[in-house]
Structure formats: structure tokens, C-alpha cells
Amino acid sequence: MRTSYVLGICLFLLLPGFLSGQEKQSRQGSQPAQTTTSSKETSSAPASPHQLVITPEQKALKNPVKFTDESVEKGKKLFATQCAMCHGQTGNGKGDLAEVMHVNPPDFTKPATLANRTDGELFTIIDSGTGSMPGEAKRLKENQAWDLVNFLRTLEGKTPAKAAGKSGGAAN
Ligand code: HEC
Numbered sequence: 001m002r003t004s005y006v007l008g009i010c011l012f013l014l015l016p017g018f019l020s021g022q023e024k025q026s027r028q029g030s031q032p033a034q035t036t037t038s039s040k041e042t043s044s045a046p047a048s049p050h051q052l053v054i055t056p057e058q059k060a061l062k063n064p065v066k067f068t069d070e071s072v073e074k075g076k077k078l079f080a081t082q083c084a085m086c087h088g089q090t091g092n093g094k095g096d097l098a099e100v101m102h103v104n105p106p107d108f109t110k111p112a113t114l115a116n117r118t119d120g121e122l123f124t125i126i127d128s129g130t131g132s133m134p135g136e137a138k139r140l141k142e143n144q145a146w147d148l149v150n151f152l153r154t155l156e157g158k159t160p161a162k163a164a165g166k167s168g169g170a171a172n
Contacts, residue, residue: 052130054121061120065146067153067160075151078144082136091155103132108155115156122149 065071080089085097091108098105106113114122126145129135136145154160 058124059120063119071147071150072160075147
């Protein structure tokens with residue numbers, strides 16, 4: 001009962017993202033569409049490796065939003081409403097919708113999960129989507145996607161710099 005309610009809400013929220021995922025690809029405007037459209041997307045759990053092709057330029061993108069408590073707080077709120085249904089409130093990958101969709105988001109609370117991802121890669125994944133995850137480019141402002149990147153870094157165990165300007169655990 002509860003699950004189908006959640007699913008209904010989520011589908012409603014996500015639909016525009018699914019529909020528009022292809023057309024709005026890159027905010028830099030320089031890259032052609034990189035998402036490989038898989039015509040044979042099934043409901044069975046997709047195996048990683050990721051279907052998204054990330055260019056070296058995207059990978060090297062610098063995070064324009066400072067890794068601060070303020071940004072992390074914004075990212076956290078966004079995550080709770082936009083991502084947790086799949087990724088779980090704690091980021092452990094056990095959201096209700098993931099279960100319903102039979103997809104397996106990675107466990108962000110394991111430091112190894114995102115350790116080798118650059119901020120640019122995370123941004124690109126959030127922006128474009130990957131596999132069964134819808135891209136957010138249409139619905140998020142660019143800085144919001146970066147706030148999410150900063151929030152993801154805290155799940156990994158990094159601590160943001162204090163507003164005072166001490167650079168604590170800087171993100172790469
Ligand atoms: C419909 C469910 C769903 C939603 C909603 C969703 N994701 Fe995902 N996400 C996934 C799945 C499934 C994967 C794994 C995809 C793969 O391995 O190809 C994934 C992968 C990722 C990855 C890649 C991790 C890595 O390096 O392997 C990141 C980062 C991510 N999601 C962030 C987010 C953020 C931030 C949001 C909210 C804006 C979000 N996701 C919303 C299902 C979802």
C-alpha cells in the first residue's frame with residue numbers, strides 16, 4: 001500500500017526528467033549527447049558498469065561551489081527529496097523506489113564507492129543520469145547539482161570547511 005503510494009508520487013515527479021533526459025545534455029553546450037540510449041532497458045537489475053560515457057572534459061570539471069556546511073545542507077535537502085527514494089535517506093542505496101524498480105544504486109556510505117569519482121564525474125552523472133537513474137539537468141539549477149556533489153562527499157566521510165574559511169577536508 002505504502003509502496004505503491006510512494007511509487008506513484010515518484011513516477012509523477014520523475015516523468016518530466018525521463019522525457020527530457022536526452023534533449024538537454026550538457027550545460028557547457030560543447031558536448032554532444034553522451035548518454036547511450038539503451039533500447040533494451042529492462043526492469044531487471046542493471047549491472048554496473050555504467051552506461052553513461054563521461055568525457056575527460058566532464059571528468060575534469062571543477063566544482064564552482066565551495067565545500068561548505070551551507071552547500072552540504074542544501075545538497076542534503078535536495079537529496080532527501082530527489083534522490084533518497086532510490087538511494088535511501090542515508091545514501092546506502094536502499095530506497096523504496098529502488099526496491100520497486102529492482103535497481104541497485106551503489107552504497108554511498110561506503111567510502112570506496114565514490115572515492116575514485118571526480119566532482120566533475122558526479123556532476124555529470126547527476127546531470128545526465130545513468131542507466132535507470134534519470135538525469136536532473138532540467139529540474140535542478142546547476143549549483144544545486146554541485147550542492148549534491150558536496151553532500152555526497154560528506155557521506156563518504158569528508159567534512160566541509162567551516163564558514164570561517166579553514167579548509168578542513170578539501171574535496172580533491
Ligand atoms: C530512479 C531511481 C534513482 C533516482 C531517483 C536517483 N538515482 Fe542515482 N542511481 C540510481 C541507480 C540505479 C544507479 C546505478 C546506476 C548504474 O550503475 O548504472 C545510480 C547511480 C548514481 C551515481 C553514480 C555512483 C557511482 O559512482 O557509481 C550517483 C553519483 C548518483 N546516482 C546520484 C544521484 C543523485 C544525487 C540523485 C538525486 C538528484 C539520484 N542519484 C537519483 C538510481 C537513482
